[in-house]
Amino acid sequence: MKIISTPIELKEYLKNFNKTIGFVPTMGALHEGHITLIKEARKANELVVVSIFVNPTQFLKGEDLDKYPRKDEADKKICELSGVDILFFPDASSIYSKDEVSILAPNVRGFVLEGFSRPGHFSGVLTVVMKLLNIVNPTKAYFGKKDAQQLNLIALMVKQYFMNVEIVGVDTVRDSDGLALSSRNVYLSTKDRKEALKISSSLQTAAKMILKDVVNVENIIKEMREVLNPLEIFYVEILNLDFEIIKEVELGNTVILVEAKVGDTRLLDNIWL
Template sequence: MRIVQHPIELKKELKNVKGSIGFVPTMGALHEGHLSLIKKARDENDVVVVSIFVNPTQFLPGEDFNKYPRKLEADIKLCELAKVDFLFTPNIDDIYDKDEVLIKAPNIKGYILEGFNRPGHFDGVLQIVNKLLNIVNPTNAYFGKKDAQQLYLIKKMVNNFYMDVNIVECDIIREKDGLAMSSRNVYLNDEERQKALLISKSLKRAAKLIMQGVMNVQDIKSEMLNILKPLDVEYVEIVNRNFDKLDKIEIDYTIILVAAKVGTTRLIDNIWI
């Protein structure tokens, strides 16, 4: 495995690659969710590139940029075991300069749900993903469905800018108890961890109601909010794949999303119906 820090060096290395390139962008602190993306990339491509970069532009003032988990040595070992070919670990100064050309998230879909209380968050996400895709120039890039709105906006950016990359949607990986895997789960103490399970419990309840024929969105949201009462709920929303709000469930075209704080830790989760 080659570890590369500078973008220009990586671009030069990858120019000589023959065959398909699979790319998995991460912020590090790798867990089984990340590894599932890497495995899929390994299975489907000739060369696999993973990036580790905690991107400052997607964190708002007061968020956890400075304390975000950083475990580079462990991440390197995991990438070696997963047979990654190139690990890209740039510094902030390698990626950003002082007078950037900026990308802006859509005025509507970039400022709802995750973007509502975190205005500008998706500007930063799209900025870094655009840069990384241009540096790596992958055949396929792999993103998890847990960050569903992020995934939607990245696909929209790729389409709007006519970028030559296939965005691969990957299923959420969960702990045995149902908690969606996240690098931020390490912030939870034992009591908070148990409370956090109410998020996946509410989503399971929604799925069960739909299986029983309940299609009214307000009825489903009411049941979910009842389960989530002990938590500081930011939103429960039911949208279609284009992130338009729904009144009734549309099978094979619906996403049910939850964002809530457990203690001081903000968690998101969803289920695709």
């Protein structure tokens, strides 16, 4: 595995490769969910590139940028054992300059759900993803479906900017207790983790209702909120795959999304139906 730390070096290294490239952008603190993304990239591409970069522009003032979990040596080993060909490990000074061109999240989709409570977050996400895609120029780029809104916006950006890359969404990986894997799970105490299971339980409740032919969105959300009580809920929404409001669940075109705070930690989860 080759480790590269600057965009110029990576672009220079890749320019002579006439191979399909699978790219997995991450913020490190790798877990089984990231390994699944890497495996999917490995199966479908001749070369696999992983980036580890804790992107400062997607953190709002007072958020956990400084304490975001960093496990650099462990992450390098995980990448090596997972068959990664190139690990891109830049610092912020090589990615950003003092006078940046701005990429803004769309006015509607970028400022609802997580974007409502974290204004500007998705502008930072799209900016860094645009930069990384331009540096790596991959055939396919892999993102987890757990961050459904992020995945939707990245796919929208690629479409609207006519970018030559396929965005691949990969199913959420869960722990044995049902909790969606996340680098931020390390923040959870034993008590918090038990409370966090209400998030996946609320989604299971929704799925069971739908299996019993309950498709009214308002009724499903009401039941989900009862399961989530007393967590601080940022949103519970049921949308179509274009992230538009719907009144009834349509199988094959629905995503159910939850964001809630457990202790001091914000957690996201969803199911795609």
